Amino acid sequence: MGVYKDVIVQALVIFPVIACLFTMPYVIYNYHKYGSVLSLRILIVYSFILYLLCAYFLVILPLPSKAEVAAMTGPRAQLVPFQFIRDILKESHISLSDPASWLSLISNKAFLQVLFNVVMTVPFGMYLRYYFRCRLKKTLLFSFLLSLFFELTQLSGLYFIYPRGYRLFDVDDLLANTLGGISGYFMAAPLQKMLPAREELDQASFRRGREVSLFRRVLAFGIDLPFAGIAGLLLSVLIPGNEQSKGVLLFSAYFVLLPMIWNGTTIGKKVMRIRIVSETGEKAAWHQLLIRAIGLWALLYFVPYLTAAVGSIIADDLVRLAFCGLLCGVWFFFLLFELVRMAMHRRLFYERLSGTREISTVVEKSDDRSRTE
Numbered sequence: 001m002g003v004y005k006d007v008i009v010q011a012l013v014i015f016p017v018i019a020c021l022f023t024m025p026y027v028i029y030n031y032h033k034y035g036s037v038l039s040l041r042i043l044i045v046y047s048f049i050l051y052l053l054c055a056y057f058l059v060i061l062p063l064p065s066k067a068e069v070a071a072m073t074g075p076r077a078q079l080v081p082f083q084f085i086r087d088i089l090k091e092s093h094i095s096l097s098d099p100a101s102w103l104s105l106i107s108n109k110a111f112l113q114v115l116f117n118v119v120m121t122v123p124f125g126m127y128l129r130y131y132f133r134c135r136l137k138k139t140l141l142f143s144f145l146l147s148l149f150f151e152l153t154q155l156s157g158l159y160f161i162y163p164r165g166y167r168l169f170d171v172d173d174l175l176a177n178t179l180g181g182i183s184g185y186f187m188a189a190p191l192q193k194m195l196p197a198r199e200e201l202d203q204a205s206f207r208r209g210r211e212v213s214l215f216r217r218v219l220a221f222g223i224d225l226p227f228a229g230i231a232g233l234l235l236s237v238l239i240p241g242n243e244q245s246k247g248v249l250l251f252s253a254y255f256v257l258l259p260m261i262w263n264g265t266t267i268g269k270k271v272m273r274i275r276i277v278s279e280t281g282e283k284a285a286w287h288q289l290l291i292r293a294i295g296l297w298a299l300l301y302f303v304p305y306l307t308a309a310v311g312s313i314i315a316d317d318l319v320r321l322a323f324c325g326l327l328c329g330v331w332f333f334f335l336l337f338e339l340v341r342m343a344m345h346r347r348l349f350y351e352r353l354s355g356t357r358e359i360s361t362v363v364e365k366s367d368d369r370s371r372t373e
Contacts, residue, residue: 014057022049030205036209038205048127074168076155124146125143126184128184143181223267223272227267255289273361278357
């Protein structure tokens, strides 16, 4: 039991790293599919990842040294089905005339090993039925494949890192793990009555996705920036002129020409399912997109550049500090004010100037089509 506790603690330590690597792709996927990120969905998915991580660590840990594994001479695989029955009977020491000895059938190491392999995949079957909406046949298949992955991991010596497998490939483990997944499938029935159905989660996500949130817009802009930078590098080679004039031109080229060609979207907005339209909901005209891009460029680049340029020509340090501090303070609070407006789903200053707004292009899909048969 102490070994299992240590393994779970190690999984909990590693989980934040895995979660950090997984978070951004998962958030982008949710915004692209639903237009929003539901907190309950995140809790379910992340708990599923934590469960798989714990199960995987229970299979591979503790790790022996390569020297210990090289010295092993025992069998690498147990291919006789239901060998666990013989092992249980062998270790139980029961006597038909002594009912008290019958308890040894469920208190010996062989039985507890089988029970552990069953219990380990019970949550897997519950997740498959509740969240992934798998039917019994697919739960059976996926439970078997998960167990096979675990057993092959052991047989291969952790993917050939070790000279041989340091744990036994056991066909009975395949049977026990698969039984656990099926058991979890049936145990998920009362869970489905207590928690909102997957269809309800999807509908709530689609409802929230009709509004373009602050983080969704910021994330779309963050996706656009590296692509705009790549376009700028390519165009800067072909276009003569100073850096400032080229900066305005290149910024406008990405955030004006691309939405003109691509029905009001950029790469980031396409991923986040956002589109720029006019106030009336029609396609935005080129001059509206240009005014919008110039306003955004002025806020993010021109004002800081102007502050630095003017500050560099002021000789007196105190005056320069006061001037730059004042402009930076005004710029910061204006930026904060615009972020608050964005969070309240209000149009920003450059949208009001250009007569544009951003809308969500997420369309709710039929749940029947996405149900896993």
